[in-house]
Amino acid sequence: MEDNPTSWFMRVTVGLLFLFLLAPVLLVFPISFSGDRVLAFPPSSWSLRWYEALLGNSVMMRAFLTSLGLAAVVTVLSLIIAIPASYAIVRLKVRGSEFLFNLFTAPLLLPTIVLGLAILMIFASAGLLATFTGLVIGHLVITLPYALRVLSVSLGNLSLACEEAASSLGAKPLIVFRKVTLPMMAPGIVAATALCFLVSFDEVVITLFLTGPRMTTLPVELFHHVESQADPLVASVSVLLILMTIAVVMIVDRTMGLTKAFVK
Amino acid sequence: MMHQTIKGSGVAAVKDPYLCLEGINKKYGLIEVISNLNLEVRKGELIALLGPSGCGKTTTLRMIAGLITPTAGRIAVGGRDVTRIAPHGRDMGLVFQSYALFPHMTVARNVAFGLEMRGLSRAEIGAKVTRALGMVQLEHLAGRKPRELSGGQQQRVALARALVIEPSILLLDEPLSNLDAKLRDEMRTQIRDIQQQLGITTVFVTHDQVEALSMCDRIVVMKGGLIEQVGTPHEIYEHPATPFVASFVGRTNRIKGVRNADGSIGIGSSLIRSASSVKPGDVMVMVRPHRIRIDWSGTERQGETANRIAASLSRITFVGDVIQYHFDVDGSEFIVEESTIKSQAGHHPGKQAVLSWAVEDTFVFGADQ
Amino acid sequence: MTTATFDLAADVPKRSSAAGIAVVLLLPIALVNAIGFILPVLNLARMSFNEALPGGGIAETLTAANWTGLLQDRFYLDLIVNSVAVSLGITLATLLASYPIALYLHRASGAWRTFLTVLVISPLLTSAVVRTYGWIALLAEQGPVANVIAAMGFQPPRMMFNTTGVVIGLTEILMPYMILSLMAGFGRLDPKVEEAARTLGATPFRTFWRVILPLTLPGIALGCLLCFVLAISSFITPKLMGGGRVFLLATEIYDQAIVTLNWPLAATLSMLVLIIFGAALAVYSRVLRMIDQG
Numbered sequence: 040m041e042d043n044p045t046s047w048f049m050r051v052t053v054g055l056l057f058l059f060l061l062a063p064v065l066l067v068f069p070i071s072f073s074g075d076r077v078l079a080f081p082p083s084s085w086s087l088r089w090y091e092a093l094l095g096n097s098v099m100m101r102a103f104l105t106s107l108g109l110a111a112v113v114t115v116l117s118l119i120i121a122i123p124a125s126y127a128i129v130r131l132k133v134r135g136s137e138f139l140f141n142l143f144t145a146p147l148l149l150p151t152i153v154l155g156l157a158i159l160m161i162f163a164s165a166g167l168l169a170t171f172t173g174l175v176i177g178h179l180v181i182t183l184p185y186a187l188r189v190l191s192v193s194l195g196n197l198s199l200a201c202e203e204a205a206s207s208l209g210a211k212p213l214i215v216f217r218k219v220t221l222p223m224m225a226p227g228i229v230a231a232t233a234l235c236f237l238v239s240f241d242e243v244v245i246t247l248f249l250t251g252p253r254m255t256t257l258p259v260e261l262f263h264h265v266e267s268q269a270d271p272l273v274a275s276v277s278v279l280l281i282l283m284t285i286a287v288v289m290i291v292d293r294t295m296g297l298t299k300a301f302v303k
Numbered sequence: 304m305m306h307q308t309i310k311g312s313g314v315a316a317v318k319d320p321y322l323c324l325e326g327i328n329k330k331y332g333l334i335e336v337i338s339n340l341n342l343e344v345r346k347g348e349l350i351a352l353l354g355p356s357g358c359g360k361t362t363t364l365r366m367i368a369g370l371i372t373p374t375a376g377r378i379a380v381g382g383r384d385v386t387r388i389a390p391h392g393r394d395m396g397l398v399f400q401s402y403a404l405f406p407h408m409t410v411a412r413n414v415a416f417g418l419e420m421r422g423l424s425r426a427e428i429g430a431k432v433t434r435a436l437g438m439v440q441l442e443h444l445a446g447r448k449p450r451e452l453s454g455g456q457q458q459r460v461a462l463a464r465a466l467v468i469e470p471s472i473l474l475l476d477e478p479l480s481n482l483d484a485k486l487r488d489e490m491r492t493q494i495r496d497i498q499q500q501l502g503i504t505t506v507f508v509t510h511d512q513v514e515a516l517s518m519c520d521r522i523v524v525m526k527g528g529l530i531e532q533v534g535t536p537h538e539i540y541e542h543p544a545t546p547f548v549a550s551f552v553g554r555t556n557r558i559k560g561v562r563n564a565d566g567s568i569g570i571g572s573s574l575i576r577s578a579s580s581v582k583p584g585d586v587m588v589m590v591r592p593h594r595i596r597i598d599w600s601g602t603e604r605q606g607e608t609a610n611r612i613a614a615s616l617s618r619i620t621f622v623g624d625v626i627q628y629h630f631d632v633d634g635s636e637f638i639v640e641e642s643t644i645k646s647q648a649g650h651h652p653g654k655q656a657v658l659s660w661a662v663e664d665t666f667v668f669g670a671d672q
Numbered sequence: 673m674t675t676a677t678f679d680l681a682a683d684v685p686k687r688s689s690a691a692g693i694a695v696v697l698l699l700p701i702a703l704v705n706a707i708g709f710i711l712p713v714l715n716l717a718r719m720s721f722n723e724a725l726p727g728g729g730i731a732e733t734l735t736a737a738n739w740t741g742l743l744q745d746r747f748y749l750d751l752i753v754n755s756v757a758v759s760l761g762i763t764l765a766t767l768l769a770s771y772p773i774a775l776y777l778h779r780a781s782g783a784w785r786t787f788l789t790v791l792v793i794s795p796l797l798t799s800a801v802v803r804t805y806g807w808i809a810l811l812a813e814q815g816p817v818a819n820v821i822a823a824m825g826f827q828p829p830r831m832m833f834n835t836t837g838v839v840i841g842l843t844e845i846l847m848p849y850m851i852l853s854l855m856a857g858f859g860r861l862d863p864k865v866e867e868a869a870r871t872l873g874a875t876p877f878r879t880f881w882r883v884i885l886p887l888t889l890p891g892i893a894l895g896c897l898l899c900f901v902l903a904i905s906s907f908i909t910p911k912l913m914g915g916g917r918v919f920l921l922a923t924e925i926y927d928q929a930i931v932t933l934n935w936p937l938a939a940t941l942s943m944l945v946l947i948i949f950g951a952a953l954a955v956y957s958r959v960l961r962m963i964d965q966g
Contacts, residue, residue, distance in 0.1 A: 053776045056769055060847050061791065063806025064798050066816075070809055080809050080816050120704065123697035133694040143701055146709045150905030150949070152922045153942040156929050157712035160719060160939070180708035183701055200403035203370050204461075206390040207397040208417035208468060215391075218416075222407040241799045244907055248929070261801050265912050269808050277802040284797045 064281065071274035078269050089275040099276060102260035109171070109256060110240040113178040117235040118228065120179070121186035126216070128187075129194045140191065144184040151244035154180070159248040169251030177249045178242060182235040189234060193227020194220070233291040237284060321346035321504050322367070322472060327376035329362055329528075336362050337528045340376070344521075347502040349495070351515035354525035355551070360508045361476060363525075367506060368474050369393045380471050391420075396465030400477040402457045404449035410436070410460050411445040417468035435467035436460075438497060455486045462494070466501065473498070473505040479514060491518055512552045516540065524548050546587055546668045555589045558635045560667070562586045568667060571633020575610035577665040585670035592640040594664040597628065598657040599650070609659045612637075616654045630658060719939035730935060738940040755921040756948065758835060759903035765843040766850045766899045767892065773847075774854035774891075775884075778861065796848045800908040807841040807913060808832065833915030841909045846902055850895040857891015889963045897956040901949055921945055 066080065074084030093099055124143065128136045146154060158177055159168070167173030201223065205215045221228075243258040250259050261276050320343035329337040337359045344350050352360035365371040367378060369390035378386045385393050404413050411432050418428045436442045439459035449457055458478060465473060478494070479487045495518045498505050509515055515522045516536040524531040524539060524547070532544040543549035550557065560570045562583045567574045570588060577588070601613070614630035614637060621627075623643070628650070630637040637658060720738055723731040742748045777788055795803060810817050811831040818828035831837045861884065869879045907922040914923065921941060928938035 049772060049776065052772050056773050057788075057791065059769065059844060060773070060795060062810060063803045063841075063844060064795055066806045066809055067802060078809055078812065079814065080812075120700040124701040127694040127697035131690045131694045131697075133691050136694075139698065139702075143705055146705075149709075149713070150901070150922070150945060152905050152907045152925055153716070153945055154709075154712070156925060156938055156942055157716040158708060159929065160715055160935060161707070161712045176704065176708055179704050183704055187701065198401065198403070200399045200401050201405055203368075203390070204397060204399060204403040204464075205405070205416065207368055207370070207393070207395055207474075208464070209391050209394070209420035210416070211391050212389075214420070219405055223405075225407070237797060241797075243799065243801055247926075258799050258801055261799075261805075262908065262912070265801060265805050265808070269805060269812075273805050274809075277799075277805060280799055280802055288797065 067274045067277040067281070070271050071278045073271040073274070075271065078271055082271075089271045092272050093275045093279070096272070098255075099257070099260055099264075099272075102255050102257045103279070105171075105254065106240055106257040109174055109178065110236050112171075112175055113182055113239040114232055114235040116175065116179060117182045117186040118231060121183055121190050121231065122221075122224075122228070125187055125190035125194050126220070129191050130220075140187070143187050146180050147184045151181070155245035155248035158245060162249060168249060169254045171254065173249050174246065174254065174256070177245050178239045181242065181245065182238050185234045185238060186231045189231040190224065190227050193224050193230070197223050229291055229294050233287050237287055240283065241280070317343045317345050319346070320344060321348075321381055322506070323377070323379040324363070324367070325377045325379070327363070327366065327373045327378070329359075329366065329371065330374045335528060337366075337373070340528075340530060342523060342530070342533070344504060344506065346381075346504055348520045349498050349505045349507060349518060351507045351509055351519040351522045352525060353509055353512060353515040353522050353552070354531075355510060357527075358525040359528040360510075360523075360525050364474050364476055364506060364508045367472065368395050368397050394468070394471045396468060396470035396473045398458075398461045398465045398473070398475045398478045400480055402449075402461040402481075404457055404460055404464070406449055408448075409445065410441065410447050410449065410452070413449065413460055414464045414467050417464065421468065431467055435463040438466070439463045439493075454482055455490065458482060458490060459493075462497070466497070466503070471504070473503050475505065475507045477508055477510070479509075480511070487514075494518065516552070522552075524551065526551075543589075543666060546589065546666075549589045549666050549668075553591060555591050555666075556595075556637050558588045558590075558632070558637065559670075560586050560588045562667065570612065570635060573612045573632065575612060575665060576662050577667040578663055579665070579667040581667050581669045587668045587670055589666040589668070590637075590660055590664060592627070592638045593625070595637065595639040595658050595660045597639055597641070598659060599654070601655070601657045608662050610662060610665060611657055611659045614656055614658050616650055616652050616656060618652060619650065630656070632658075716939050716942055719936055720943045722936045722939075724934045724936040738936050742937075742940055742944070751919055751921065751924060752944065754919065755904055758839065758920060759900050762839050762842045762846065762903040763896050763899045765839060766846045767896060769843060770847050770850035770854060770895070771892075774851045774858060777851070777855060778858040779863070792848050792851050795845070800845060800906075801912070803845055804841055804909045804912045807837070807844065807909075811837050811840065811913075832913065833917050835914075835918055837913040838910050838918050838920075841913050842903055842906055845906075845909060846899045849898050849902060853895030853898055854888065854891045857888055857894060861887050890960065893956060893959050893963065897952055900952050904948060905945055921948075 070078065070080060070082065071089055072085050072087065073079070073082035074086035074088060075082050127133065128140050149157075155177075158180065162168050162173050162177070167176065197220070201219050202215050205219045206212070210218065241258060242256075243262055246256050246259050247262065250256060255263075257276065257280070261273060261280075264276075265273055322342075322344040324340055324342040327337055327340040328335065340359075340363065352363055354360050362371060366373050369385065369388060369392075373386065376386070377384060380393075405416065408416070414432045414435055415428050418431055423431070432445070433442060436445055439462055441456060441459055441463065444452060444456065444460075449460065452460065458481075462478070475494070479490050482490060491514060507515070507519060516539075519536065521533060521535055522539050523533050526547050532539060532548045534542070534544075539548060539552050543552065546557070549555050558570055560568045560575075562568050562581055562585075563574075564583050566576070568577055568586060568588060575588070612632055614632045616628060617631045617636070618629040619626065620629070621643070625640045626643050628639045628641070630639060639658065719730075721734050721736065723733050723735050723737060725731055773792070777785060777792070780788060809815060812818070813830075813832065817831065821828040829836065831840065865883060865887070866879060869883045870876075874882065904920075905922050906920075907926060910918050910920045910923050911926065914920070921944065925938050925941045925945070928934045928941065
């Protein structure tokens with residue numbers, strides 16, 4: 040299609056559509072360096088004042104730390120819960136394992152607005168609203184399906200022969216799991232870790248229902264801030280969030296590359 | 304159902320058996336994949352489970368290893384009943400078709416794994432690993448990861464890993480099928496040498512008759528979950544108990560015939576004799592192609608022990624080492640193989656000849672077998 | 673006792689021990705699933721038949737009043753129709769904006785294709801709040817888009833705090849989903865088919881209309897289903913860009929639950945969203961069947 044007149048027309052169209060797709064994310068970076076008091080683009084002057092404002096904003100900083108801790112706890116718990124579950128479903132093949140897999144991944148099918156409301160109603164009577172425990176459980180509801188899916192695929196792709204070889208060499212089942220199955224699942228575990236962390240760290244809608252003035256996360260705080268005033272402070276927080284995401288993706292890429300070289 | 308004792312001419316029961324399989328049965332749901340299998344293996348013996356895919360040979364091996372539990376029956380090693388013992392408690396060395404090396408461990412760590420499980424000291428482990436790798440000539444690759452090795456090298460690591468624990472029994476599941484032809488020949492000799500050197504009781508699963516015939520002390524030919532015959536390579540080849548064994552091990556002509564009341568067998572208008580005893584009626588006659596001699600002039604003198612039959616040449620196939628002559632005998636096809644020599648006389652289709660072979664080379668089976 | 677772990681078709685005694693271990697391994701995830709999913713959803717369904725009392729109280733009586741009230745109230749009927757219409761509009765806009773990118777990506781190859789695919793996926797990893805904020809900056813009254821339109825000599829329209837802004841924002845936010853669905857569906861589009869059509873004398877336009885489009889219909893259907901359900905249940909973008917002036921199902925659910933504290937009504941609206949999901953799925957499978965039958 041090189042010599043075709045539709046070719047350059049197509050290219051310009053695709054270029055413009057890509058611009059449309061990426062514009063809102065790209066725009067956040069220059070705005071975060073704005074020297075203006077209100078949101079304007081292009082900014083009339085440049086400064087780091089909104090990063091300073093962010094560091095001085097104790098609510099935002101506390102929310103950031105809460106998000107970080109929450110994502111870490113949720114990620115660790117997701118792995119602790121989903122690794123045995125995936126083993127039971129993929130390796131033990133108990134009756135109805137397919138049904139169980141569908142049931143445990145079903146929360147992803149519900150719109151988060153509905154799921155958030157449903158959880159709110161239960162957690163309100165259990166006194167779990169605006170508590171760290173409540174947030175952890177709420178996030179687990181949506182991170183566990185991702186973790187279970189990724190880990191099950193990873194385990195299902197492993198040949199049984201290595202585990203059989205280990206047991207024939209005298210390893211008891213738990214040792215087979217620890218010394219052979221688990222290390223061979225490493226790429227899946229890394230992927231699940233990153234996914235759970237990002238999902239938890241970025242979650243807004245369900246979290247909105249579960250947070251309160253006492254306990255809030257960065258995306259929720261950001262949401263409330265934009266709701267009341269869309270100033271460049273949001274841009275600096277957004278940059279922080281984007282950099283966080285890039286960092287996680289890069290770590291995964293690094294370790295995945297490493298583990299791939301390691302295993303295959 | 305004493306199936307194999309009726310059919311088999313070999314010895315399923317031996318003196319002082321080391322590995323015993325008694326009345327083994329395996330069902331998956333309603334499907335029976337192994338039916339009443341009885342087998343005894345002597346200490347230090349290399350025995351092959353030979354058969355086409357789906358014959359139950361791998362299932363049998365996996366039951367010996369403890370990876371599958373039999374539905375019924377008993378497995379004993381050295382007098383100890385292991386039927387209900389988990390694989391990790393059985394002390395058996397298993398080599399997989401896919402090698403199943405641990406991808407995240409070095410060659411040395413792979414070989415050391417079984418020793419670590421046995422709680423040996425580091426010094427002991429180091430010494431034994433070095434010796435095991437020396438046995439398969441891979442000391443220099445101890446620090447490599449499995450993915451950095453060739454197929455043949457991986458195969459040898461798998462063998463070293465299984466042998467280093469000094470298992471009571473070595474189990475080999477089609478260990479050579481993923482290697483190329485040349486390497487396969489080398490590994491055959493190497494495995495046999497190591498087995499003889501260590502005197503280790505070995506069960507070898509294969510679908511390759513050449514492997515079974517060339518390496519093993521005895522062969523168990525299996526088909527459809529049943530043992531067809533147990534015997535030495537010589538017995539299996541020279542005295543096949545069933546038509547299946549005759550055609551699965553080595554090549555053979557299959558010709559329809561009729562056994563008469565006087566013991567003679569009619570093929571078309573010719574009569575031949577056989578040492579086999581079968582009931583009168585329709586029979587299947589089998590003769591190995593290279594055991595037949597061609598008398599082109601039809602005048603050669605034959606002893607009393609030979610079968611002679613007039614035939615007409617229909618086709619010639621040159622296969623390099625051998626030349627195949629296809630003969631027609633009243634509608635039945637006989638294939639005869641001769642080693643090639645450079646100055647081969649030219650024969651043309653339509654030529655008449657007399658085929659002859661020894662009476663004891665004539666296998667006759669009832670048509671229902 | 674745990675040998676069953678290595679046994680694909682274990683016998684009866686082994687099966688029971690494997691089942692015992694499996695129960696222990698599955699207990700934690702089952703617990704989270706029960707507390708955070710099954711119980712809340714059942715409770716939500718029941719709540720839609722409860723009665724709201726003034727001041728946020730709830731009477732635990734079973735009544736269909738929420739449902740009948742909802743279907744008789746003009747405001748809510750308009751809300752439902754409006755939500756569905758806006759979501760359909762967003763779906764169509766997303767499809768039009770995504771199709772060229774997906775087709776281009778399908779034809780691209782090598783590192784260039786990988787790079788562009790990463791560009792398409794990267795917005796998915798960015799919070800919806802951040803991307804909505806970006807749109808607020810772009811579409812503001814004195815923002816860059818308005819400036820460009822003014823520079824071209826037109827009167828810039830209002831694009832914030834109305835449906836236009838919500839549609840623009842959501843279209844962009846849903847594009848990655850649509851592009852990925854389309855690309856999955858393009859798998860069956862063999863470049864040789866296009867070449868064949870062209871060598872047979874078809875113009876590019878006719879090639880597209882008669883060959884490419886019909887072959888990519890399943891991908892289009894999947895992308896549209898996904899974008900429609902995501903649009904009708906989206907909350908962040910309508911809430912932030914609508915400025916309280918755009919009423920959609922999801923924002924109404926949030927307002928009823930958090931602001932008005934009428935949980936039974938919020939529950940009823942939630943169940944309604946799920947019913948619309950079901951309807952969309954039914955339409956989708958019908959469309960797929962029609963495509964299959966040619």
